[in-house]
Amino acid sequence: MDWLERTAGLRQWTRSGTRAPHKPLLLLYALGRFQQDAAGELRYSAVEEDLQRLLAEYGPPNRTTPAYPFHHLVSDGVWEVRTDRGPGSPGSGVRELRAAGAAGRLAPELRAALRREPELLGRMARVLLDLHFPPSLHGDLCESVGLELEPTQTGQLSAAVRRRRDPRMREQVLTAYEYQCAFCGYDGRIGAVPVGLEAAHVRWWAFDGPDDVDNGLCLCSLHHKLFDKGVLGVGDGHRILVSQRFVGHSPAAREHVIALADRPLIGPQPGAHPVAAIHRSWHTSQVFHGSPRPATAA
Numbered sequence: 001m002d003w004l005e006r007t008a009g010l011r012q013w014t015r016s017g018t019r020a021p022h023k024p025l026l027l028l029y030a031l032g033r034f035q036q037d038a039a040g041e042l043r044y045s046a047v048e049e050d051l052q053r054l055l056a057e058y059g060p061p062n063r064t065t066p067a068y069p070f071h072h073l074v075s076d077g078v079w080e081v082r083t084d085r086g087p088g089s090p091g092s093g094v095r096e097l098r099a100a101g102a103a104g105r106l107a108p109e110l111r112a113a114l115r116r117e118p119e120l121l122g123r124m125a126r127v128l129l130d131l132h133f134p135p136s137l138h139g140d141l142c143e144s145v146g147l148e149l150e151p152t153q154t155g156q157l158s159a160a161v162r163r164r165r166d167p168r169m170r171e172q173v174l175t176a177y178e179y180q181c182a183f184c185g186y187d188g189r190i191g192a193v194p195v196g197l198e199a200a201h202v203r204w205w206a207f208d209g210p211d212d213v214d215n216g217l218c219l220c221s222l223h224h225k226l227f228d229k230g231v232l233g234v235g236d237g238h239r240i241l242v243s244q245r246f247v248g249h250s251p252a253a254r255e256h257v258i259a260l261a262d263r264p265l266i267g268p269q270p271g272a273h274p275v276a277a278i279h280r281s282w283h284t285s286q287v288f289h290g291s292p293r294p295a296t297a298a
Contacts, residue, residue: 003078003113007124008131010076017207019060019286022069024132025145026051027078030106031125032146034114041103044070048094058133058141061230061289067094070104080107122149134204136228166211173199176272177218182265183232183240184256186220200224202234202279207286214273217265226257233288234280238265241284241292254296262295 007027012020029051033042044067051066071092073079081089084101091097106114114121125147129138142149179194180187188195200219203209217234219227226232233241242261248254268274 003110003120004123004127006077007127010073010078017203017282017286019207021059021132022055022064022066023073023076024128025054025058026066026069026073028125028128028141028147029054029145030079030104031121032142034106034111035121035148036146038111038115041105043101043103044097045101048098054144057144057229058137060286065094067097068092070097070102073104078107078110079104125149130206132206134201134206134228136198136200136225165205169211169213169216170199172213173216174218176213176216176269177267178269180218180266181220181223182217182267183219183223183227183260183263185266188220196221198224200227202275203282204228204287207282209279209282212273213268214276215279217275218267222256227283228287230287230289231257232260233284233292234265234275235284235292238274238280239263240265241288243289243291244293245290246293258293259296261293 010023010027012023029047030042033040048066051070055064055066071081071089074081074089080087081102081104083090083103089097090100090102096102105111125142126149129141133141174194174197178187179189179197181197186196188197198219198221200217201209201211202215202217205211209215217227223232231243231246233243235241240260240263242258246257248257265274
């Protein structure tokens with residue numbers, strides 16, 4: 001059985017690029033817990049808060065519940081659920097899972113494969129990360145689910161699901177924005193080499209975002225992370241969105257985040273393609289959290 005193919009093929013609700021990372025997040029969490037305790041079960045009532053927090057931080061902006069993946073992941077052959085009454089899930093309702101004492105863990109065949117081939121765990125995790133989340137979030141997400149991965153652990157996908165990034169995109173995007181952050185103008189270098197500047201995908205590469213300049217922004221490392229976390233966005237007129245859910249009281253938070261609200265993007269230079277409306281709309285609906293703040297008083 002090819003567990004990497006099965007991991008890559010998790011059945012998810014999809015419509016027009018809508019994010020539904022519920023199953024990938026649960027499977028990452030289960031892999032992290034297996035790494036710590038290979039014999040343990042995940043009782044729904046005990047892990048519900050952890051899973052809800054993961055969905056709030058790494059899922060789309062709309063409200064959702066971890067009960068759905070806890071029940072439905074069984075159908076993908078990587079997960080099993082039992083209750084106090086015996087094998088099988090009581091359903092996808094929160095109350096039913098709590099009342100029945102539902103507990104889940106990786107499917108027996110997968111647990112056996114992970115014991116025989118310990119490096120499989122890291123490869124499965126990399127597949128989930130690469131297919132569902134941008135690279136800027138991988139480290140934080142692994143820490144959140146308790147996964148410890150070696151830098152060399154990579155998922156080997158078949159040609160049917162593998163998609164290669166265009167290595168030219170970074171240089172093209174940084175050139176279009178004249179090697180400065182489109183949000184704050186940061187343009188640091190060591191000698192002739194830019195440092196702390198990155199090419200961010202607006203529509204995530206994992207969700208068919210193209211490696212094109214009109215799907216990219218040159219951002220400093222801080223603003224790239226905040227953009228992928230949904231704290232920052234790009235609105236109509238290519239003006240910066242700052243989420244009302246972001247809270248920061250320090251002068252640094254006010255200056256580097258809150259004060260950006262409704263400012264125009266810096267760049268791109270004349271002749272370069274600005275961010276396309278279709279990619280801006282995807283990021284606003286699938287990544288940006290809540291409503292945008294109004295412009296701050298000068």
